[in-house]
Amino acid sequence: MDLIKNWSNAYIEAGCDEVGRGCLSGPVVAAAVILDDSFKQSLVDDSKKLTFKTRMELDSYIKDNVKNYAIAELPPSFIDEHNILNASIHAMHRALDQLTIRPELILVDGNKFHPYNFIPHQCIIKGDSKVLSIAAASILAKNYRDRLMIELHEEHPEYGWNTNFGYATKKHQEALIKNGPTIHHRQSFRLKYD
Numbered sequence: 001m002d003l004i005k006n007w008s009n010a011y012i013e014a015g016c017d018e019v020g021r022g023c024l025s026g027p028v029v030a031a032a033v034i035l036d037d038s039f040k041q042s043l044v045d046d047s048k049k050l051t052f053k054t055r056m057e058l059d060s061y062i063k064d065n066v067k068n069y070a071i072a073e074l075p076p077s078f079i080d081e082h083n084i085l086n087a088s089i090h091a092m093h094r095a096l097d098q099l100t101i102r103p104e105l106i107l108v109d110g111n112k113f114h115p116y117n118f119i120p121h122q123c124i125i126k127g128d129s130k131v132l133s134i135a136a137a138s139i140l141a142k143n144y145r146d147r148l149m150i151e152l153h154e155e156h157p158e159y160g161w162n163t164n165f166g167y168a169t170k171k172h173q174e175a176l177i178k179n180g181p182t183i184h185h186r187q188s189f190r191l192k193y194d
Helices: 052-065 076-082 084-098 132-155 170-179
Strands: 013-019 028-034 068-074 105-109 121-124
Touching (some): 013 084, 013 132, 028 132, 068 132, 076 084, 105 132
Parallel strands (some): 013 105, 105 121
Antiparallel strands (some): 013 028, 028 068
């Protein structure tokens, strides 16, 4: 099934998505994408449905063929202070701040968002598997975060971030029990395991 390219046909639309909400470590990352009218790429889909290789191959195509995009991250300290939902929404706001084209409608993956700069928004549950601009944003955010976690893995290889990307795998949990948390862990998340 083809993803919806235009939600409204009347406005400049920015699709927004975030990644990393359920992780024990690393930042939450959001992206905002404004598609070009000529954007065509049938492989673009919800980043969770794509292989690492396919996502990485799509990265340059998306960046080179959309009208505008931006990526923003917020660290674990911000997540701990403001909670993961607020941090996710704020990261989307930060990505929108960086766009050089002002959108007239914001399309958001999920069911929660805070108003942004008096621009109307539409929350779309499973939007990353329905709307092309949100799917493109999900890919850019996921690729950015995965690359970052692979870099952080070099500093802390014991946690396996090059394969689990900060999620609560058995290896990650066992490393937490043995070594405790790093500065990259979210202290407000459940970090102790039986």
